[in-house]
Amino acid sequence: MxxxxxxxxxxxxxxxxxxxxxxxxxxxxxxxxxxxxxxxxxxxxxxxxxxxxxxxxxxxxxxxxxxxxxIDRPAAGLGAAVRLHVATGTLPVRDVVATRVLLESWAVAQAAGRVVDRAPGTAAHLEEARRLLARMEDDDVAAAAFLELDQAFHLEFVRMAGNVLVEAVMTGLRGAIGGYVAVGIERLPSWPRTADRLRTEHRAVLDAVAAGDAAAASAAVKAHIEGFSREAGV
Amino acid sequence: MxxxxxxxxxxxxxxxxxxxxxxxxxxxxxxxxxxxxxxxxxxxxxxxxxxxxxxxxxxxxxxxxxxxxxIDRPAAGLGAAVRLHVATGTLPVRDVVATRVLLESWAVAQAAGRVVDRAPGTAAHLEEARRLLARMEDDDVAAAAFLELDQAFHLEFVRMAGNVLVEAVMTGLRGAIGGYVAVGIERLPSWPRTADRLRTEHRAVLDAVAAGDAAAASAAVKAHIEGFSREAGV
Missing domain, CATH: 1.10.10.10 (Winged helix-like DNA-binding domain superfamily/Winged helix DNA-binding domain)
Structure with missing residues (x-):
């Protein structure tokens, strides 16, 4: 040693x-x-x-x-490790997408369950998600700003789910996700058209969570993540 | 900076x-x-x-x-981060258990799907899982050795699922899982009785994966992980 x-x-x-x-x-x-x-x-x-x-x-x-x-910032440590492994190029984007689908469809289902249980903090998380969505719905928002808001929107449900390990992993993936999404946007036939669709899909996720419908929330977030990946070819 | x-x-x-x-x-x-x-x-x-x-x-x-x-050893880096964060005591065992259930029930379903698809390497993974199970079925195996084999058995299906990020996270959790399981064993009314049950449950997971039954494999691994946690009070 x-x-x-x-x-x-x-x-x-x-x-x-x-x-x-x-x-x-x-x-x-x-x-x-x-x-x-x-x-x-x-x-x-x-x-x-x-x-x-x-x-x-x-x-x-x-x-x-x-x-x-x-101190304890699990997300910081995991984030550095994941970011660097993406840099070496041996963490394939398809594995990042599959892991996102798995963790986020679980997270929104948990979040919907917390709405049903009237768990503390639920209303504040939904309020923040609504605020982020409203900012993404501003027609003047630039693509880069949209993506920042988009990541914050997704992470809000992960935090709402209340599992610090899942939250750390997802926060750690932030850089990797931002990377493939930015590459994907370059390949889209039309960013404004895709942005419109993403807003509608975000609205569906938010509405399902707010209604406490775990199955609908999971299905919506899965379709949203996989749909973008397919359309952008990443 | x-x-x-x-x-x-x-x-x-x-x-x-x-x-x-x-x-x-x-x-x-x-x-x-x-x-x-x-x-x-x-x-x-x-x-x-x-x-x-x-x-x-x-x-x-x-x-x-x-x-x-x-080089690229994502599991090593994530493992160090997770291990140290468990050491600081702010990563609750219930979050580790919930994350295991989520990732492993997904992994065995993927593994079962690979059996159905006759994907390359499938037979070798199943063979290794059978070998590990046979060693756990030896009545003379000590608790510590059993737990080593047990972790290797679980990780074999995670590897079989073929997502390097999920594999890195699960490998990173190894120390955290070993820690709570070792504490749990101390609290059991009877280790030999629990060991017998764990063997039966492992057999059910293996059989479901080998039969290509994704739903049965997921249900079996979920019941297995949550059952131990409940029985041992961790």
């Missing part, structure tokens, strides 16, 4: 054991290096890895002794 | 653009440091992050000029 990996293993064990809890600080670089009998650069490498994985953020302010703070 | 993040962004862009393809070497530390006008430690920090995310493995042999090799 290389030196920075020993540091990583030590920090991971301490976090798992609750020695450093969420929101607390790890010891500073110097203290860790002395305690473990390793070099400062090795400690820093381990901290950089934890930062990239979304486990800590760097200490602010007072120099090398301000230890990194334990 | 901190210095190592600039290096990371540069390398990511180059990988995405195909400048360094799979199996090829990045430039050595010294060359990268000179080209980018940054310090060697900053370069090394970026490379360590790419290594942890499963994007490169360190260059072997000839010192600082042997550049890291671009």
């Amino acid at each position: 290389r030196t920075h990996e020993r540091v990583l293993a030590y920090l991971e064990e301490g976090i798992a054991a609750g020695r450093w809890g969420l929101g607390e600080r790890l010891p500073g670089e110097r203290a860790l290096a002395e305690d473990l009998g390793v070099s400062r650069p090795s400690v820093r490498e381990a901290i950089r890895v934890l930062d990239a994985l979304g486990i800590v953020r760097p200490g602010v302010g007072s120099g090398p002794n301000a230890g990194a703070v334990v | 901190r210095t190592h993040e600039r290096v990371l962004a540069y390398l990511e862009e180059g990988i995405a653009a195909g400048r360094w393809g799979l199996g090829e070497r990045l430039p050595g530390e010294r060359a990268l440091a000179e080209d980018l006008g940054v310090s060697r430690p900053s370069v090394r920090e970026a490379i360590r992050v790419l290594d942890a995310l499963g994007i490169v493995r360190p260059g072997v042999g000839s010192g600082p000029n042997a550049g890291a090799v671009v």
Whole structure:
């Protein structure tokens, strides 16, 4: 095991054991290096890895002794991993599309179930989805802005479903999804016509969730995702 | 942006653009440091992050000029992220169980479909699943060994489904699943009795996939995962 990996293993064990809890600080670089009998650069490498994985953020302010703070942004860490694997080109778009269909059709069904159960927060999520849809319905919205709103609209139902792991995976896929959709738009015969159809489909998803109809919501989101992929040839 | 993040962004862009393809070497530390006008430690920090995310493995042999090799192990990177997030304690077991049910019931249905389609590799996957099941049916197998075989059995169907992203997520969940299952076993009234039931349930999953019955396979794996979780109270 290389030196920075020993540091990583030590920090991971301490976090798992609750020695450093969420929101607390790890010891500073110097203290860790002395305690473990390793070099400062090795400690820093381990901290950089934890930062990239979304486990800590760097200490602010007072120099090398301000230890990194334990945080939890699962989406950030998964996002970096997924984004880079898409960059290497070995994560095929068809697998990303299939995974989206699977996770999102589940998520909207859960979201519809929460409407039926009158679960807390439901109304706020629906309100936000309506607001995003209204902005997408503005005829002047540019394609790039539309796509930002589109992703936020989809993620709103994923958040509404209330599973942090699924949410982390979907948030992690954000870059990969944005990438294939942007490529797909270039290939469309007519963006305005497709945009109109997407608005109608979004409306169908929203209405089904708001009505608490899980089956209709799943079917609508599946048809929507697969339809775009087919039309755009991605 | 901190210095190592600039290096990371540069390398990511180059990988995405195909400048360094799979199996090829990045430039050595010294060359990268000179080209980018940054310090060697900053370069090394970026490379360590790419290594942890499963994007490169360190260059072997000839010192600082042997550049890291671009590889692709999405499961390694996602696995590290998921494992550490479970360690921080903010990824609830019920979310892991629900995600397993979702992904695995989809995977066995896909696997059954591949049997119907006589897709290549199908027979080898089924053969491996049978072999793992036979080893779990040995009465002398210890609980720890049983659990290893059990995870391998489940992952065999995920691999059989043929979606690299779902496979990466499930492989990444391996540590999290192993953790809650090990805790659950401690709480069981009788491990030998539960082990017997698990074997029967595994047999039902395998038979349904081998018969190409997607609905039966999904139902069997869902009942199996949720049943254990309920019985063990995790």
